[in-house]
Amino acid sequence: MMKRFILNSIAIFILVLGGFINQSLAQAVDYSKVKVEALSNTQVLQLMTRAEEEGLSQDEMFANLINQGMPESEISKLRTRVARIRRDQLGKDQLTLMVDPSEEGRKADNSGDLLNTSRGELVENEDTPPIFGSSLFRNGNIRFEPNLNMATPEDYIIGAGDQLLIDLTGDNEASYQLAVSPEGTIRVEYVGIVSVRGLTIQAARAKLRNQLAQTYTSIRSGRTQVNLNLGNIRSIKITLTGFVTQPGTYTLPSVATVFNALYAAGGPSDRGTFRNIQVIRNNKIVGSIDAYDFLVNGIQSGNIRLEDQDVIHIPVYKNRVEFQGSINRPGFYEAKDGERFADLLEYTGGFTADAYTAKIRVFSTTDRDRRINDIYQADFSSYQPKNGDQYIVEEILDRYENRVQMEGAVFRPGFYQLDDGLTVKQLIQKADGIKEDAFMSRAYINRLNPDNTQRLISFDLKGLLDGTIEDILLRREDRVIISSIFDLREEYSVNIDGEVRKPGKFSFAEDMTLGNVIHMAGGLSDAANIERIEIARRIRKNVNQRDSVLSELLIVNFDNKEEALQSDFELKPFDIINIRTSTGYQYQKQIRIEGEVLYPGVYTLISREETISDIIQRAGGVTDIAYLEGSSLQRKISDSRIALDNSQSSGDADSAISEVLEDDAITKEKILASTPGSAARNTPLNFSSYVGIDLDKIISKPHSRHDLLMEDGDIIIVPRQLQTITVRGEVLNSNRIVYRKGRPLTYYINQAGGFTSRAHKSKTFVQYANGEVRSTIKGLGRIYPEVTPGAEIIVPQKPVKSPMSAQAVVGLSSAVISTLAIMLSLLR
Numbered sequence: 025m026m027k028r029f030i031l032n033s034i035a036i037f038i039l040v041l042g043g044f045i046n047q048s049l050a051q052a053v054d055y056s057k058v059k060v061e062a063l064s065n066t067q068v069l070q071l072m073t074r075a076e077e078e079g080l081s082q083d084e085m086f087a088n089l090i091n092q093g094m095p096e097s098e099i100s101k102l103r104t105r106v107a108r109i110r111r112d113q114l115g116k117d118q119l120t121l122m123v124d125p126s127e128e129g130r131k132a133d134n135s136g137d138l139l140n141t142s143r144g145e146l147v148e149n150e151d152t153p154p155i156f157g158s159s160l161f162r163n164g165n166i167r168f169e170p171n172l173n174m175a176t177p178e179d180y181i182i183g184a185g186d187q188l189l190i191d192l193t194g195d196n197e198a199s200y201q202l203a204v205s206p207e208g209t210i211r212v213e214y215v216g217i218v219s220v221r222g223l224t225i226q227a228a229r230a231k232l233r234n235q236l237a238q239t240y241t242s243i244r245s246g247r248t249q250v251n252l253n254l255g256n257i258r259s260i261k262i263t264l265t266g267f268v269t270q271p272g273t274y275t276l277p278s279v280a281t282v283f284n285a286l287y288a289a290g291g292p293s294d295r296g297t298f299r300n301i302q303v304i305r306n307n308k309i310v311g312s313i314d315a316y317d318f319l320v321n322g323i324q325s326g327n328i329r330l331e332d333q334d335v336i337h338i339p340v341y342k343n344r345v346e347f348q349g350s351i352n353r354p355g356f357y358e359a360k361d362g363e364r365f366a367d368l369l370e371y372t373g374g375f376t377a378d379a380y381t382a383k384i385r386v387f388s389t390t391d392r393d394r395r396i397n398d399i400y401q402a403d404f405s406s407y408q409p410k411n412g413d414q415y416i417v418e419e420i421l422d423r424y425e426n427r428v429q430m431e432g433a434v435f436r437p438g439f440y441q442l443d444d445g446l447t448v449k450q451l452i453q454k455a456d457g458i459k460e461d462a463f464m465s466r467a468y469i470n471r472l473n474p475d476n477t478q479r480l481i482s483f484d485l486k487g488l489l490d491g492t493i494e495d496i497l498l499r500r501e502d503r504v505i506i507s508s509i510f511d512l513r514e515e516y517s518v519n520i521d522g523e524v525r526k527p528g529k530f531s532f533a534e535d536m537t538l539g540n541v542i543h544m545a546g547g548l549s550d551a552a553n554i555e556r557i558e559i560a561r562r563i564r565k566n567v568n569q570r571d572s573v574l575s576e577l578l579i580v581n582f583d584n585k586e587e588a589l590q591s592d593f594e595l596k597p598f599d600i601i602n603i604r605t606s607t608g609y610q611y612q613k614q615i616r617i618e619g620e621v622l623y624p625g626v627y628t629l630i631s632r633e634e635t636i637s638d639i640i641q642r643a644g645g646v647t648d649i650a651y652l653e654g655s656s657l658q659r660k661i662s663d664s665r666i667a668l669d670n671s672q673s674s675g676d677a678d679s680a681i682s683e684v685l686e687d688d689a690i691t692k693e694k695i696l697a698s699t700p701g702s703a704a705r706n707t708p709l710n711f712s713s714y715v716g717i718d719l720d721k722i723i724s725k726p727h728s729r730h731d732l733l734m735e736d737g738d739i740i741i742v743p744r745q746l747q748t749i750t751v752r753g754e755v756l757n758s759n760r761i762v763y764r765k766g767r768p769l770t771y772y773i774n775q776a777g778g779f780t781s782r783a784h785k786s787k788t789f790v791q792y793a794n795g796e797v798r799s800t801i802k803g804l805g806r807i808y809p810e811v812t813p814g815a816e817i818i819v820p821q822k823p824v825k826s827p828m829s830a831q832a833v834v835g836l837s838s839a840v841i842s843t844l845a846i847m848l849s850l851l852r
Contacts, residue, residue: 056093060101068105082106153346154355156371157298157315161269161291178226181331183278184208185258188220190232194248196240201255214239228252262330264289266338267296281327282313285336296338299360303328304335314360320371345409347372349417350379365399365407365415380418387414428498430455432506433462447495448504449488458485463507469496470503518595520545522603523552532597538580539591541601547589553606554582559593560600575600613736617643620650620742634734636717637726646723651745654793654814655719660737714795746793746814751776753819754783769808772817784820791816 075085086099094102182188188210190200202210208221215235220228229252233243242248257278262285264271269290276285282303292298298315303326313326330336343359345368352373359368365384375381384399389412399407399415426442428451435456448469452458464486471479485506487493498504516532518541525546538559542548559578582588595601613629622644636657640646719742721730749772752758756777764771769790779785786806789799793814801807811817828836 054093055089056095058094058098060098060105063105065105065109068102068109072106072109153348155294156353156355156357157319158291158294160315160319161287161289177279177329178224180225180254180279180329182208182220182223182225182228183258183260183332184221186278187255187257188228189251189253189255191251191253192236192240192243192248193251195242196248204258212236225252225254258332260330260332260334262334262336264336264338267293267340268336268338269293276330278330278332280330281324282311282330282336283318283324283327285330292338295340297341297358299341299358300339301326302337302339303330304337305331305333316358316371343409343411345411345413345415347415347417349415350376350419351417352376359409363409364405365409366404368409369404375417378419380420385416385418387416388412423501425500427501429501429503430506431503432467432511433459433508434506435459442498442500442502446498448483448498449495451498451504452489452506458489458506459508461508461510463509463512467507468505469498470505471499472501516597518597518599518601520601520603522601523549523605524603525549532595536595537591538593538595538601539589541595542589542591548585548603551605551609551611552585552588553604553609554585554588555606556581556604557588558602558604559595560602561596562598613734615639615734615736615738615740617740618742619655619740620647620744621645622647629734629736632733635722635727635731636719636734636740637722637731639734639740640719640723641726646719646742647744649744651743651793651813652720652723653718653812654746655717655740655742656794657715657717657732658739658741658795659713659715659735716792716794716796719794743793743814748814749811750816751819752816754780754821755819756780763811763813767811769811769817772811773819779819782821784822787820789818791818 071085072082075082075088080088086103089102090096090099182204184204184206186204188200188202188204190198190202190212192198198213200212202212204210204220207219209217209219211217212232212235215238218232218235220231223231229250232252233250236250237243240248243250259275260278260280261273262276262280263273264285268286269292271289274285274288276288282301286292286301292301301313301315302309303311303313311326311328317323317325318327341358343361344356345359346356347354347368352375354372357368357371369375382401384404386397386399388395388397388410424439427439428442428446429439430437430451434452435458437455440451440454462485465484466482467485467488469481469483471481473479481496483496484493488495517529518532518536519529520541521527524542525548527545530541530544538557548554557580559580561576561578563573563576580591580593582591614626615629616626617639618624621640624643627639627642646652715732717732718730721728725731747763748760749763750760751772755773756779759776761772761775769788773779773788786800786802788808789797790809790811791797792812798809800809
């Protein structure tokens with residue numbers, strides 16, 4: 025019985041542990057570390073699909089990812105990826121067609137019409153060179169749409185469904201709006217039936233004029249004019265076949281041209297021709313279009329107006345070549361019969377500025393394999409392109425056939441033309457000669473060997489210029505280097521520090537004196553001690569000498585500052601000058617007192633022994649409504665002082681907060697930043713701390729242990745009677761609550777709605793109006809601090825525990841299961 029109980033307990037434990045592991049693994053994805061660039065398109069699609077299955081919109085999906093820790097920068101990248109994927113899908117599935125404005129044109133028939141679709145951009149692979157002309161009919165910025173507001177073309181062929189507008193003006197006035205019947209006729213009042221099918225507007229006008237003249241005799245005399253225009257136009261059916269992006273039958277306005285139809289169908293496909301697009305009418309080719317005429321010259325030759333049941337056929341291209349390299353418009357180009365390489369070069373826009381044009385490399389194909397040839401510039405006009413040719417236009421070499429370079433201590437360094445017989449001395453003359461600081465003993469020529477390695481040729485610059493040594497003939501790409509004496513030594517400088525207006529480092533100059541450097545540093549400050557100025561001088565000694573002397577110390581003194589400014593004490597490179605503060609010199613120190621005193625404001629300390637009570641007395645004492653228990657002292661301290669005070673002063677407010685918040689999620693800076701009080705508490709004083717003081721005892725017993733000495737920058741705050749308590753942190757409703765004498769801390773917590781589920785109750789603390797902080801005492805229960813007027817109750821948050829990783833869960837479960845297995849073995 026006992027054994028069965030143990031086995032059942034183990035089984036239940038394993039099931040619960042398994043569920044915990046699965047939950048932990050499901051939460052193991054740390055979205056804060058996800059990099060969108062590393063995600064594949066499949067992974068992004070899975071993320072989108074999962075959101076759609078959960079019924080989330082795209083914005084809701086991004087909001088969830090932000091809540092799970094994904095940074096805003098990565099969310100922005102993910103938005104771009106999602107938009108690109110959706111655009112690519114739209115480009116594959118949908119194309120814009122030219123929609124007929126009539127109701128008939130908005131209905132799809134069984135002939136394959138694709139109507140009312142939205143245009144999707146066909147995005148070419150970035151790694152594939154573009155086909156010249158492919159973007160013409162897929163570019164949303166170039167729209168080939170028929171203009172339905174243009175004047176009626178005289179050569180427009182009338183057909184069934186057109187609406188004709190007939191206007192008679194002059195002696196006779198009449199207007200007719202007549203629709204052409206399916207039989208191609210119109211019925212004119214007083215004239216009868218007139219056949220107009222197949223007539224142009226011009227021919228129909230003449231025919232109607234003759235017919236109407238039988239009724240309106242003034243037409244023959246010219247006193248009545250007949251005008252014929254087109255009203256509503258009919259729709260026509262156009263079929264696109266062959267290598268077209270979206271073949272099929274399209275419904276278009278009857279004024280549409282070939283380009284309108286090609287735009288509706290997306291133009292030729294990647295294997296379709298752009299040079300021989302055929303228009304077939306009644307089984308005969310009535311026109312052909314070379315799209316390159318429009319692309320290169322803007323000429324729409326062959327762009328005829330279409331008629332009902334016309335067929336646009338796009339054959340496969342016959343001859344296509346590719347241009348790569350230093351060409352203005354790289355890509356694939358189609359060549360017509362009779363065109364030469366120079367003709368195709370015009371289509372590309374020509375060479376770039378850095379192109380090597382003397383010779384073009386071409387990779388061509390034969391019946392069996394590929395071969396490589398060179399096309400020289402003289403053969404551009406005669407070379408006939410072959411299908412599959414690949415032309416490589418290389419860049420010119422980054423080298424010069426006649427260049428030398430002058431560097432260093434010359435007046436005009438730079439590149440110079442290499443003339444025949446140019447020598448080093450002549451090059452120096454071209455560079456306007458050497459500078460005064462040129463190092464004359466040696467200069468160099470950096471020369472390229474035939475194998476492109478380098479070698480240095482040194483020479484005596486002074487001897488070369490004097491003619492005592494032979495001049496040197498220069499070669500292509502030689503670099504003549506003349507050093508400056510300042511380049512060959514460490515930069516000389518002197519330092520001055522201490523009681524000068526602008527301490528710092530200054531460049532050394534010969535005959536530089538102490539008075540010069542003091543002038544450069546803006547002169548001496550009022551606190552400068554001129555009775556002892558120290559100058560530390562660098563010692564140059566043999567490295568084998570062993571002693572502890574680091575520098576030579578020189579002491580100079582003066583009777584007055586004017587004498588120091590005129591000092592002719594000569595300095596050496598790397599001297600360090602220290603001017604210290606005069607003995608006993610003191611800067612004025614100021615404090616501020618605010619609040620309920622008779623004369624608040626800024627006070628200058630009279631002595632080092634001045635205390636809080638002295639300042640209160642100088643300020644005229646406190647007013648009748650002063651709240652002495654809430655008075656505080658704000659003291660400016662440095663970062664190093666913060667650490668010192670935290671370790672030594674348990675009564676310091678900042679130290680108490682650090683103690684209370686040990687191992688807590690709320691930081692000391694956040695609590696101090698949220699502390700309420702008078703305006704003085706928001707005064708920017710680097711990092712400030714409130715020192716808890718008992719002003720009542722200080723006033724009643726001046727200069728007692730409670731009466732602190734004042735320091736520079738101190739702020740004494742004497743508030744008026746406070747009547748509220750502030751509750752903030754992990755409570756349901758952080759706010760101010762009216763103070764009730766004798767009420768415990770829990771009363772104010774309940775007034776703020778009570779603790780939240782994340783509240784760290786045992787770490788609750790109170791910061792009093794005078795800056796003092798008291799924490800909750802933990803024992804058999806919790807003993808909360810007393811609450812006084814103006815106090816602030818702060819409830820910290822429980823520490824956030826990091827979730828256990830999947831690896832840790834697996835390790836823990838393995839250890840537990842191993843322990844259970846041992847227990848089972850022992851039991852058996």
